[in-house]
Amino acid sequence: MAKARKSPVKAYRNERFLDSPDARSLRIQAEYLEPEARFHHYDVKDTIVFFGSARTLSRRQARAQLRTARAGGGDVTAAERDLKMSRYYEEARELSRRLTAWSKELDADGRRFVVCTGGGPGIMEAANRGASEAKGLNIGLGISLPFEQHENPYITNHLGFEFHYFFMRKFWFIYLAKALIVFPGGFGTLDELFEVLTLNQTGKLTKPVTVVLYGNDYWDKVMNLEALAEFGTISPSDLKAVRRADTVDDAFAYITRDLSRRALKSPGGVL
Numbered sequence: 001m002a003k004a005r006k007s008p009v010k011a012y013r014n015e016r017f018l019d020s021p022d023a024r025s026l027r028i029q030a031e032y033l034e035p036e037a038r039f040h041h042y043d044v045k046d047t048i049v050f051f052g053s054a055r056t057l058s059r060r061q062a063r064a065q066l067r068t069a070r071a072g073g074g075d076v077t078a079a080e081r082d083l084k085m086s087r088y089y090e091e092a093r094e095l096s097r098r099l100t101a102w103s104k105e106l107d108a109d110g111r112r113f114v115v116c117t118g119g120g121p122g123i124m125e126a127a128n129r130g131a132s133e134a135k136g137l138n139i140g141l142g143i144s145l146p147f148e149q150h151e152n153p154y155i156t157n158h159l160g161f162e163f164h165y166f167f168m169r170k171f172w173f174i175y176l177a178k179a180l181i182v183f184p185g186g187f188g189t190l191d192e193l194f195e196v197l198t199l200n201q202t203g204k205l206t207k208p209v210t211v212v213l214y215g216n217d218y219w220d221k222v223m224n225l226e227a228l229a230e231f232g233t234i235s236p237s238d239l240k241a242v243r244r245a246d247t248v249d250d251a252f253a254y255i256t257r258d259l260s261r262r263a264l265k266s267p268g269g270v271l
Contacts, residue, residue, distance in 0.1 A: 027164065027165075028165060028168060031163055031164065031165055031168040031169075032168060032171070035161055035172055038158065038159065038161075039176070042111065042137065042158070042159065043110040043111050044110070044111050044114050044137070044139070044159075044176065045108075045109070045110040045111060045112050045176075045267035045268065046112060046113060046114070046176045046177070046178045046263070046267055046268065046269075047113065047114050047115070047116040047139065047176045047177050047178065048099055048103075048113050048114070048115055048116065048177070048178065048179045048180075048181065048255070048259075049116045049117070049173055049174075049177045049179070049180045049181070050092060050096060050115065050116070050117045050123060050124065050126075050127035050181050050183065051117075051118070051123070051180065051181070051182045051183065051185060051189045051192050051193065052088065052092060052122060052123025052124065052126075052127075052182065052183030052184060052185045052189055053122050053123055053183070053184055053185040053186055053189060054118075054120045054121050054122040054123070054124065054185075054188075055121075055122050055186075056082075056085055056086065056088055056089045056122040056123050056126070056183070056184070057082050057083075057085070057086050057089060057122075058086060058089045058090065058126070059083075059086045059087075059089065059090050061086070062079070062082045062083040062085075062086035063083060063086075065079045065082060065083075066079040066080060066082075066083050085184065088123060088126075088183050088184055088214070088215055088218075089122070089123065089125075089126040090126070091214070091247075091248050092123050092126035092127050092130065092181075092183050092214075093126040093127070093129050093130040093133075094130060094248050095127075095130065095181065095214075095248045095251055095252060096115050096126070096127040096128070096129070096130030096131045096134075096138075097130035097131065097133050097134045098130075098134075098248065098252050099113065099115065099131075099252065099255065099256070100114075100115055100130065100131040100134035100136035100138070101134045101136070102252075102256055103136065104134070104135075104136055106264070108264065108267075109267065110267060111137055112264070112267065113178060113179070113259060113263075114131075114136070114137050114138060114139060115127055115128065115130070115131040115136070115138040115139070116138070116139040116140075116141065116173070116176070116177070117138070117139070117140055117141070118140070118141055118142065118143070118169075118173075118188075119139075119140025119141055119142035119151050119152065119155055119160060119161070119162075120140075120142065120150060120151070120152060121150065121152055123183045123184075123185065124140070124152060125152035125154060128140060128152055128154035128155050129152070129154040131154070132154040132156070137156045137159060138154070138155060138156050138159065139155070139156070139159045139160075139161075140152065140155035140159065140160045140161065141161050141163065141169050141172055141173060142160065142161055142162040142163065143162070143163050143164075143166060143169050144162060144163070144164055170192065170195055171271070173192065174195070174196060174199065174205075174209070174270065174271060175269040175270060175271050176268075176269055176270070177196075177209050177270060178207075178209060178210065178259055178263040178270070179209065179210040179211075179212070179255050179258070179259060179263075180193075180196055180209055180210065180211045180212070181212045181214055181251065181255070182211065182212065182213050182214060183214045183215060184214075184215050184218040184219075184222075190223075193211070196209060196211060197211070197238075197241060197242070199271075200241050201234070201238055201241070204271065205270050205271065206269075206270055206271065207263070207266060207270045208262065209270055210243065210254075210255060210258050210259065210262075211241055211242050211243065212242075212243045212244070212245050212251055212254065212255065213242055213243070213244050213245070214245050214246070214251055215246060216244060216246040217246075219244065225238075225239055225242060226239065
């Protein structure tokens with residue numbers, strides 16, 4: 001008597017196929033459709049995106065690190081630097097909290113101007129934490145990396161994502177964004193910033209996105225956009241795409257005023 005044969009595996013349940021190069025287009029499509037379905041379910045209309053370093057410590061962590069360094073012969077100079085930089089964690093946290101509280105009070109259709117980050121530690125954690133403290137939804141768009149990245153505990157349940165493809169993660173950063181706040185950060189932060197500036201310069205954004213560089217001490221040393229205009233590699237008008245802020249009050253006032261004037265009546269994506 002012949003043995004009963006196993007039923008064939010359906011293609012969409014065939015993990016070996018789904019992980020193969022032949023199914024790459026399906027994986028890319030999934031990283032578009034699955035987040036889209038979740039955002040629709042939670043009625044997320046648009047976002048305020050926080051970028052910044054994953055290495056920035058909270059004030060509490062930085063103080064503990066400095067005490068340890070002084071007591072045990074550690075790198076005191078680095079610990080003192082990290083304590084100084086911890087102001088950006090605390091200010092990102094407070095700014096996110098205030099923006100979330102403001103957005104919850106709006107008389108608007110759907111959830112507007114939801115805080116969104118890369119979902120990891122540092123500045124990302126600070127922004128998710130501030131939004132959580134204001135009892136608002138917040139989003140974490142994570143990425144699979146061999147180092148430094150893990151999901152922080154403040155992201156709203158069901159709004160934490162993990163992407164494989166950087167370009168799909170960038171798409172979701174930008175597509176729903178109405179404002180972008182860039183705290184001190186490294187290569188990844190600069191990459192994300194210039195992606196937005198390039199899309200804006202080339203007219204690929206159908207609606208303007210407010211871009212705020214936060215922290216004058218840092219950005220004065222790291223980036224000189226005015227020099228690009230002086231050398232003629234960008235137009236002077238391109239500089240209008242970027243605003244500076246050095247206090248929570250200044251950033252909050254500018255962003256809320258700008259979004260109220262420009263974006264409140266136009267929910268939806270920007271590409």
